[in-house]
Amino acid sequence: MKNCTEITLCPEALDHSKHPGSACFPRLPAGQQLWGQAGWQYRADCKFTWLCVALMSAVLLFLIALLLGIVIHPLPARGTAATTAAPTRGDSPAPKTAAIPTQGWLPTASTAAPACGGTLRGPGGSFSSPNYPGPYPPDALCIWHIKVSPGLAIQLKMETFSVEGTASCLFDRVELYEEQEFGSTNPTPAQGGPTRFCGNVAPPTFNTNSNHLRVTFVSDSSVGAPGFSARYRAVAPSEKSCAWDEHLCDQGLCLHLGFVCDGFHDCTDKSDEANCSLKHKECGGPLTALEGQFSTPGHPQPYPHQQLCLWQISVPVGHVIDLHFHNFSLESHEDCSFDFVEVHDSAGTGAASLMGRFCGHQMLPTLTSSRHVMTVLFVADEGVADDGFFATYQARNATEKTCSPAEFSCGNGECRALESVCDGWHDCPDGTDELNCTGVSYPPFGSVCEPVEVEMCLGLGYNATSFPNIWLAIPDQEGAAEVLQDYQTLMELACYQHLRLLICSLFVPKCTPDGGVLQPCRAVCLAAELRCQQSLGLLGILWPINCNILPDSNDPIECFQP
Numbered sequence: 001m002k003n004c005t006e007i008t009l010c011p012e013a014l015d016h017s018k019h020p021g022s023a024c025f026p027r028l029p030a031g032q033q034l035w036g037q038a039g040w041q042y043r044a045d046c047k048f049t050w051l052c053v054a055l056m057s058a059v060l061l062f063l064i065a066l067l068l069g070i071v072i073h074p075l076p077a078r079g080t081a082a083t084t085a086a087p088t089r090g091d092s093p094a095p096k097t098a099a100i101p102t103q104g105w106l107p108t109a110s111t112a113a114p115a116c117g118g119t120l121r122g123p124g125g126s127f128s129s130p131n132y133p134g135p136y137p138p139d140a141l142c143i144w145h146i147k148v149s150p151g152l153a154i155q156l157k158m159e160t161f162s163v164e165g166t167a168s169c170l171f172d173r174v175e176l177y178e179e180q181e182f183g184s185t186n187p188t189p190a191q192g193g194p195t196r197f198c199g200n201v202a203p204p205t206f207n208t209n210s211n212h213l214r215v216t217f218v219s220d221s222s223v224g225a226p227g228f229s230a231r232y233r234a235v236a237p238s239e240k241s242c243a244w245d246e247h248l249c250d251q252g253l254c255l256h257l258g259f260v261c262d263g264f265h266d267c268t269d270k271s272d273e274a275n276c277s278l279k280h281k282e283c284g285g286p287l288t289a290l291e292g293q294f295s296t297p298g299h300p301q302p303y304p305h306q307q308l309c310l311w312q313i314s315v316p317v318g319h320v321i322d323l324h325f326h327n328f329s330l331e332s333h334e335d336c337s338f339d340f341v342e343v344h345d346s347a348g349t350g351a352a353s354l355m356g357r358f359c360g361h362q363m364l365p366t367l368t369s370s371r372h373v374m375t376v377l378f379v380a381d382e383g384v385a386d387d388g389f390f391a392t393y394q395a396r397n398a399t400e401k402t403c404s405p406a407e408f409s410c411g412n413g414e415c416r417a418l419e420s421v422c423d424g425w426h427d428c429p430d431g432t433d434e435l436n437c438t439g440v441s442y443p444p445f446g447s448v449c450e451p452v453e454v455e456m457c458l459g460l461g462y463n464a465t466s467f468p469n470i471w472l473a474i475p476d477q478e479g480a481a482e483v484l485q486d487y488q489t490l491m492e493l494a495c496y497q498h499l500r501l502l503i504c505s506l507f508v509p510k511c512t513p514d515g516g517v518l519q520p521c522r523a524v525c526l527a528a529e530l531r532c533q534q535s536l537g538l539l540g541i542l543w544p545i546n547c548n549i550l551p552d553s554n555d556p557i558e559c560f561q562p
Contacts, residue, residue, distance in 0.1 A: 129227030165198025296388025457504035
């Protein structure tokens with residue numbers, strides 16, 4: 001076989017004799033090609049061929065590398081957050097919606113992530129909302145698991161608490177779940193009371209029955225608040241306790257004192273509604289001596305939250321009452337809507353007899369009744385408490401009273417401003433200020449009653465109500481409607497014909513023509529309790545109303561019956 005040292009491409013017509021050291025490939029049959037046009041024959045040059053192959057391989061490798069560099073871009077490093085375009089000035093903010101919160105709070109590059117959630121172990125500790133005491137961030141979801149040694153219970157106390165929300169805590173909230181054991185997948189709601197808290201009043205001390213408690217904090221996408229701080233400790237089941245201003249019942253349930261003797265059984269053992277007659281004597285009641293004194297509960301210490309005290313001063317006919325306030329200090333508010341004292345020139349609390357509503361820290365002037373009775377009402381809400389007041393009263397004969405030249409002397413010796421004479425209103429008890437008046441146009445009576453608007457309470461035999469509901473501390477009908485949602489099941493029972501009327505009259509009270517309100521008579525409540533106990537027992541629900549605080553009377557002036 002010939003050793004090919006040089007391979008050249010040669011046309012078909014090339015003379016073989018001119019290339020003595022060459023060897024050409026034989027002519028291919030017609031129609032076949034080899035790296036060229038038809039009709040040509042080729043001879044290969046070995047050195048040139050390997051050079052071409054090497055060069056083409058290098059070019060191919062370069063193109064592949066270039067292609068990879070264009071198509072494949074570097075991936076971001078692990079943990080690098082993707083960026084989004086910032087909104088322009090023209091972008092409008094998104095409306096407030098019930099956005100789904102995310103776990104914790106995703107920090108920006110310039111903000112450190114606040115502590116949010118985790119597992120807390122050991123005999124005691126503390127935790128707080130993100131950024132506390134600053135406002136907590138939006139769209140937060142924080143979950144703390146508190147775990148103590150087996151055989152112990154957990155005592156949780158909110159030291160400070162300010163969380164946005166309504167009565168139903170739809171927006172921001174703190175929720176408590178008592179889990180039966182470590183690793184439980186089906187937590188049961190916290191025992192003995194509401195599991196959801198919001199607002200500005202700290203929840204009462206919470207004692208668990210197990211050694212595992214889950215605390216969840218949720219915030220929505222808008223309004224924030226300072227949040228909360230909490231501490232916990234492990235206690236033996238026999239060492240469960242409450243704060244000094246709380247009521248202990250059901251072997252560990254703590255209630256704010258405002259829920260004690262409020263007419264509703266919040267404790268299973270019903271101890272919160274026991275001995276209530278003693279409490280009402282300590283706060284309010286009749287005063288019949290010629291002189292006496294009374295004060296807010298606990299004075300000079302701050303009065304408890306959620307108080308309603310009614311003192312009825314009654315002295316012999318022919319006397320008037322001078323009322324003096326001392327050390328007056330109540331929560332301040334422009335309209336005295338939170339904590340206040342009302343003084344009425346009558347035996348009731350109708351709007352027509354109101355001498356004034358007072359709050360704040362300024363000393364009040366001496367108030368004098370027009371006759372032998374006077375009523376003093378003190379109301380405190382669930383918020384700020386102050387030192388309260390100390391008051392004294394003294395009865396004196398009405399005939400001893402002399403009027404100044406700028407006053408009108410009533411027939412019984414009492415004094416009224418001259419402007420009250422012939423003004424269309426009877427300011428003197430005997431009506432002498434309106435005698436011998438001619439050409440007087442009497443203004444229409446402006447009742448404080450308002451139409452019933454709560455849908456659950458329409459068509460019940462009365463169509464007018466009055467708010468605020470001072471007995472249950474409900475500010476308006478909207479608040480009453482929200483609270484009544486929790487009594488929907490009870491109101492739908494068919495065990496008592498007038499059950500819906502009874503429940504509504506407690507929360508949306510019946511208004512009288514003089515602007516007062518009438519509670520249902522005790523007999524109505526007792527009849528409903530007797531007939532509905534069996535139905536409620538099947539549902540595992542206790543009768544929620546303490547009927548003994550309602551008027552024990554059949555007098556339509558004191559209470560009403562269906």
